[in-house]
Amino acid sequence: MQALRTLLLFIFCLICCVNSENILAIFHFPCKSHHILGSTLLKALARRGHQITMVSPFPFRTQVENYTDIEITGMLEYKEKNIVPKFINAHTLSMYDKMTFSIKNSKEVIELFLNTPNVKALLNSNKKYDLVILNWAMNEALLGIAHHFRAPVIVFSSIGSSQLTNKITRNPAPYSYIPNLFSIYPDDMTFFQRLNNAFWSLTFDIVDRFVNENVQEEILKKFFPNAPPLQELIDNVSLVLLNSHYGIESPRPYVPNMIEIGGFHVEESKELKGELKEFLDKATEGFIFFSLGTNVKSSHLPEEKLAEIVKTFKNLPVKVLWKFEEHFQNLPKNVMVNEWLPQTDVLAHPNIKAFVTHGGRLSTTEAIHYGVPLIGIPFFSDQEYNIADGVNKEYGVKVDFTTLSVETLGNAINEVLNNPKYGENAKRRSKVLRDTPLKALDNAIFWVEYAMRHHGATHLQTAAYKLSAYQLLLLDVVGLVLGIVIFFSAVVYFTISYIYRMFKPKSKKKSKTS
Ligand SMILES: *[C@@H]1O[C@H](CO)[C@@H](O)[C@H](O)[C@H]1NC(C)=O
Ligand SMILES: *[C@@H]1O[C@H](CO)[C@@H](O)[C@H](O)[C@H]1NC(C)=O
Numbered sequence: 112m113q114a115l116r117t118l119l120l121f122i123f124c125l126i127c128c129v130n131s132e133n134i135l136a137i138f139h140f141p142c143k144s145h146h147i148l149g150s151t152l153l154k155a156l157a158r159r160g161h162q163i164t165m166v167s168p169f170p171f172r173t174q175v176e177n178y179t180d181i182e183i184t185g186m187l188e189y190k191e192k193n194i195v196p197k198f199i200n201a202h203t204l205s206m207y208d209k210m211t212f213s214i215k216n217s218k219e220v221i222e223l224f225l226n227t228p229n230v231k232a233l234l235n236s237n238k239k240y241d242l243v244i245l246n247w248a249m250n251e252a253l254l255g256i257a258h259h260f261r262a263p264v265i266v267f268s269s270i271g272s273s274q275l276t277n278k279i280t281r282n283p284a285p286y287s288y289i290p291n292l293f294s295i296y297p298d299d300m301t302f303f304q305r306l307n308n309a310f311w312s313l314t315f316d317i318v319d320r321f322v323n324e325n326v327q328e329e330i331l332k333k334f335f336p337n338a339p340p341l342q343e344l345i346d347n348v349s350l351v352l353l354n355s356h357y358g359i360e361s362p363r364p365y366v367p368n369m370i371e372i373g374g375f376h377v378e379e380s381k382e383l384k385g386e387l388k389e390f391l392d393k394a395t396e397g398f399i400f401f402s403l404g405t406n407v408k409s410s411h412l413p414e415e416k417l418a419e420i421v422k423t424f425k426n427l428p429v430k431v432l433w434k435f436e437e438h439f440q441n442l443p444k445n446v447m448v449n450e451w452l453p454q455t456d457v458l459a460h461p462n463i464k465a466f467v468t469h470g471g472r473l474s475t476t477e478a479i480h481y482g483v484p485l486i487g488i489p490f491f492s493d494q495e496y497n498i499a500d501g502v503n504k505e506y507g508v509k510v511d512f513t514t515l516s517v518e519t520l521g522n523a524i525n526e527v528l529n530n531p532k533y534g535e536n537a538k539r540r541s542k543v544l545r546d547t548p549l550k551a552l553d554n555a556i557f558w559v560e561y562a563m564r565h566h567g568a569t570h571l572q573t574a575a576y577k578l579s580a581y582q583l584l585l586l587d588v589v590g591l592v593l594g595i596v597i598f599f600s601a602v603v604y605f606t607i608s609y610i611y612r613m614f615k616p617k618s619k620k621k622s623k624t625s
């Protein structure tokens with residue numbers, strides 16, 4: 112009885128004792144997947160009674176209660192012109208080109224964002240916010256917004272942790288087993304992969320510190336002239352929410368102000384409808400689902416690659432569901448094409464055998480959630496790493512887009528269809544991802560409200576915040592120890608050579624004169 116009363120009281124508190132707060136969310140980056148993640152979290156917070164203002168290029172068409180959209184105009188046009196055409200060849204760029212490409216694009220995106228009339232109006236309004244949630248994609252300068260509103264800020268990382276988030280919280284991430292942002296290796300690296308990773312991780316850190324942060328500091332000065340130096344704003348970040356989980360990627364160390372919420376966006380699957388349902392229900396021999404995400408458009412795929420893909424599908428012993436913007440004349444009988452498909456509901460279908468994907472974080476998370484093995488064709492950013500991890504843990508196979516052909520794609524799909532280990536491993540990962548003390552979305556909500564309850568959460572910061580880079584790396588300690596070793600070695604050396612000289616020359620002279 113007592114237990115029941117406590118439980119009821121607890122549930123009552125969960126429902127009723129929520130202070131309604133004003134939350135400002137900045138999801139400026141013109142990437143649909145970032146907005147799906149952000150809006151899922153913010154809609155959940157709106158249902159808790161918080162008042163949400165969401166700034167993004169993707170306003171909802173229908174009204175959501177307690178949730179106001181502010182549209183960033185011009186951003187999607189910028190993306191179509193400057194980012195999308197590059198995506199298709201991004202996997203051929205060198206690591207250095209990927210870095211400079213990202214820095215340049217991020218700068219242009221931020222300036223476009225801060226010059227948007229709606230954003231200017233927001234900054235000139237007298238609105239009060241209790242919290243700012245900021246999407247993180249090389250946009251340190253936008254911390255100026257939180258400073259402008261004198262509000263605590265939570266950073267949200269769509270791709271999980273990387274060097275860009277680790278630097279905020281001084282999270283330990285050794286180059287020996289944590290791959291860099293653009294890595295094509297999993298966490299489990301051979302000697303030469305570690306050598307490569309160490310070199311590029313260090314290069315990335317240096318370029319980020321001396322190129323990106325300088326660019327950001329300039330933007331900050333220009334748009335927020337009263338803001339303190341960038342580093343101070345970075346140090347004032349309350350929490351980092353990471354769209355990752357050890358069910359999706361290999362386990363990594365995290366300091367207490369980094370919170371893993373990966374999997375939170377996956378909604379309960381619903382039953383499919385109409386033609387699609389019929390096609391998949393009748394696929395008793397199984398079907399594969401093919402989708403390259405929201406960034407790689409069919410119109411950007413070269414003709415010859417398209418022909419290879421269609422030919423591969425035709426030869427398969429299973430049906431194929433293809434998310435694609437165009438419709439063909441001579442589509443093979445076993446293939447169904449649709450521009451819009453409910454991805455999670457398709458992945459939850461019992462007849463699915465495999466998912467051919469670009470390897471973005473949302474797609475791989477949803478596939479793992481439903482225990483579906485992958486065939487990955489990665490293009491950019493974390494996609495390479497996500498697929499490398501799938502290959503390493505044997506729930507996926509990788510196909511290089513450059514060498515994609517009837518043979519390579521066909522072999523990869525048949526391998527996954529015929530070897531049961533991929534499906535079994537995917538099911539195992541699914542259990543790991545779902546077996547958590549709190550549902551990922553509830554965990555995310557808890558930490559967001561926690562940051563507001565404590566007006567920031569600087570008490571979670573480790574003492575590493577007080578150390579400079581050389582102290583953090585113990586270079587001062589190593590220096591002192593080396594100094595002592597060198598000093599005593601020198602003392603011993605000179606003492607011995609002094610003693611040696613005292614005796615040796617005499618004996619030499621003696622031997623000469625005698
Ligand atoms: C909107 O917020 C109010 C409190 O601010 C709350 O009572 C109401 O239930 C919320 N609406 C929805 C749809 O959750
Ligand atoms: C640091 O964060 C607190 C809330 O967490 C905020 O009140 C304060 O204005 C911030 N300081 C700076 C310099 O932005």
